[in-house]
Amino acid sequence: MSQFWSDQVRQLRPYVPGEQLNADQLIKLNTNENPYGPSPKALAAIRDAADERLRLYPSYDALALRQAIAELHQLSPEHVFVGNGSDEVLAHIFSGLFLRGGRPLLLPDISYSFYYTYCQYYQVPAEVVPLDEDFTLRVADYTQTREQPPAGIIFANPNAPTSLLLELDQIQQILRANPDTVVVVDEAYIDFGGKSASCLVAEHPNLVVVQTVSKSYALAGLRVGFALAQPELIQGLERIKDSFNSYPLDRLALAGATAAIQDQAYLHECIQKILESRIRLTEALSRLGFKVLPSSTNFVFATHPEHDAAQLQQALRAQNILIRHFSQPRIQDYLRITVGTPEQCDQLIQALTALLNP
Ligand SMILES: *Cc1c(COP(=O)(O)O)cnc(C)c1O
DSSP states (O other): OOTTOOHHHHHOOOOOOOOOOOOTTOEEOSSOOOTTOOOHHHHHHHHHHOSGGGGSOOOSSOHHHHHHHHHHTTOOGGGEEEESHHHHHHHHHHHHHSOSTTOOEEEESSSOTHHHHHHHHHTOOEEEEOOOTTSOOOGGGGTSOOSSOOSEEEEESSOTTTOOOOOHHHHHHHHHHOTTSEEEEEOTTGGGTOOOGGGGTTTOTTEEEEEESSSTTSOTTTOOEEEEOOHHHHHHHHHHHTTTOSOOSOHHHHHHHHHHHHOHHHHHHHHHHHHHHHHHHHHHHHHTTOEEOOOSSSEEEEEOTTSOHHHHHHHHHTTTEEOEEOOOTTTTTEEEEEOOOHHHHHHHHHHHHHHHOO
C-alpha cells in the first residue's frame, strides 16, 4: 500500500490467475491451455510478420482478421469487434454496455471470476443469481418480468469452472424475454462441445457473443479475443476502444490470429484429440471414485466424496502437477482439471491413484 495509490487502486480486488510456474517437467493442467500448440500456419504467419514493418503501427481497424472471423461465422466484418484477449473485449463490454442508470447486471454465482472483478472495477451493480443445486443455469431466473429491466446479463457457455453447456434454445428464451437488456454469452470453450450462439446474432439485436483464440486455437500467449453482435452494438465498443487504446492488437497478433482462424482443419484435429482425452480422463477419474460433471469444455470439474479437494491439489502440486482449486462457497470440494495430452492425463491419474490409495 503506497501513499500515492489512488482511491480506486486501494479498493480493487484484482483477478487471481492460475499459477504460471516455469519449472521443467511441469504438468500444467490448471489454466485450460491447449497442449497441442498453435497451427503451424499461424506460427509461420507470425514469423513472416516479424520484420522491419514492425516500425509501423498495426492496422487500425484489423480488417483482415475481422473478415476471417466474419467468414467463419457467416457474418460481415461490421459484426466483429476484436481486442487484446477476450478479457479486454469483456472489459469494454462492461464499461460500454452495462453502465446504464444503475440498472443491475445479472450473472451466475459460479462463473468466470473476471466478471466480478470488472463489476467492481467499473462500478457495475451486480445481481448475483445462484445456479441450481446441480450447477445448471435456471433459465426461469433470467426470464421473469422485473420492475426495471436489467442493464445486462452475462454468463459463460459452456460455463467455467463447471464445464456445463446451455442449449441454444435456452439462450434464445433468455434473449426473447429481455429485449431491453444486453445478453453476453462468453464462448471461450464453445469449440469443445457446443453450437455457437453466433447464428442468433442477425436475429437478436441484444446479443453479444464473445470468443477467444486462447483455448481451442492454443494461442493464449498471443492475446486475441473478439465479440460478435449487430453493427450498432459493435460501434459502441469501438467508441470505447478508441477512447482507451486504439491499437490493441499488434502486427504479430493480427497475422497469427488471422492465419489460425483460417486453418480450421488444424483446429478440428486438435479438438478431436482433446475430446478423446476428455473421455479417457473422465473414465479414469470416475474409476477412482470422483464424480465428474458432464463436460463440454477442455477441462473437467470433479469432486471426490472422501477426499479434500484443496489437499489433493496441494499434494499434486508438490509433484509438479498443477490443477485448479477454488476456495469459494459451493465449489470448494471440486477440482478443475484441464484436459492435457494422453500422457499428461495418465501421469495425473497415476499420481492421484497413489494419493487415494496410500
Ligand atoms: C480463458 C477465459 C477467458 C479469457 O480469455 P482471453 O482471451 O485469454 O482473455 C474469458 N472467459 C472465459 C470463461 C475463460 O475461461
